[in-house]
Amino acid sequence: MATEACYQAIGILQSHSFLNNFNHHQKLQIGSVKFVARDCLSSNGLPSRGSKYSGQRNYGIVRSSASQTSVVDPVSSPSRSNTGESNKKSSEAALILIRHGESLWNEKNLFTGCVDVPLSKKGIDEAIEAGKRISSIPVDVIFTSALIRAQMTAMLAMTQHRRKKVPIVMHNESEQARAWSQVFSEDTKKQSIPVVASWQLNERMYGELQGLNKQETADRYGKEQVHEWRRSYDIPPPNGESLEMCAERAVAYFRDQIEPQLLSGKNVMIAAHGNSLRSIIMYLDKLTSQEVISLELSTGIPMLYILKEGRFIRRGSPIGPSEAGVYAYTRNLALYRQKLDEMFQ
Ligand SMILES: O=C(O)[C@H](O)COP(=O)(O)O
16 A cells, blocks of 8 residues: 555644733743744645645654644633633634554454454553643543543543643433532632543444454455455445444534534544544545545544634644644644743743
8 A cells, every 4th residue: 555644633722711821921932942834834844734645644654734823721721711702702722633542452453343442551652652742732621432442542641741630531421420420629620621432433333343353354355345344435344334324423423512612712632543533534634535545543643633713724743742843833832832841840
């Protein structure tokens, strides 16, 4: 398969309270962080957003362009009084997508689908490494699938976040669950990040392939047939979901539950799966059913998008907490990171 590192999706969210905070600090130096206010210009020579790409897209390798946007930051939220009003005005937010780290069945090369398998040791390391890469990017709310490998990934990644907010799993499955998991301190709530788990973000249901070895299945049914089951848009594996079927629930969930959060200025992280994320990326990047065939996602690689003026802008994958490129995407991201530097040096 041809592999062109055409681009990498990285999401950055913007947070209004952050903007408000920093509006009071106009004198702040951006320090060594370079703010680049230009679009479609890749800092590393790779194709920029909007360029035509071909071949396989491995979002775990690609870099992307820089353009001017702003980012939210919940850092120290001393004055949140006007946050609501600010949120209404803002149309910017960061979105981080992350495929779970390697699972114990990825390690064994087994079709997994909706079987609820935990991370392998390598997957745990990948999640922690991913957390380091996004540790200076604001996160206000986390969405995960209902499967443990995505939830482990989100939680492990957040152990590395410099802001040190506590991710808390929401329990809305019953009145009692909701009542029994209430928090009664506003201050504590401000230091928390809600984690919403939903089956709609689960991996595609792989039908009768679940538990089978991928190589053995290819040997038995032929490489082409297995590739069709794994990567075509509308051909389902036996008694399983096609990508199209997976997209029907994953993209609907994204549009109904996640996009409104982003539009209100909340910075969002989604920890999910190869195919539920492929369908969401197809929606974000407006890929055709032909183009999505070559879209591959690596395990444990965070990808950043910025929502600006109703448009999702792909930003690629942050290299680390101090990588200039990511923070150059927006003034507010740079300021967010600088504020963290000042607070936690
Ligand atoms: O469910 C699985 O087996 C994997 O998570 C995704 O598999 P795929 O790359 O074969 O779609």
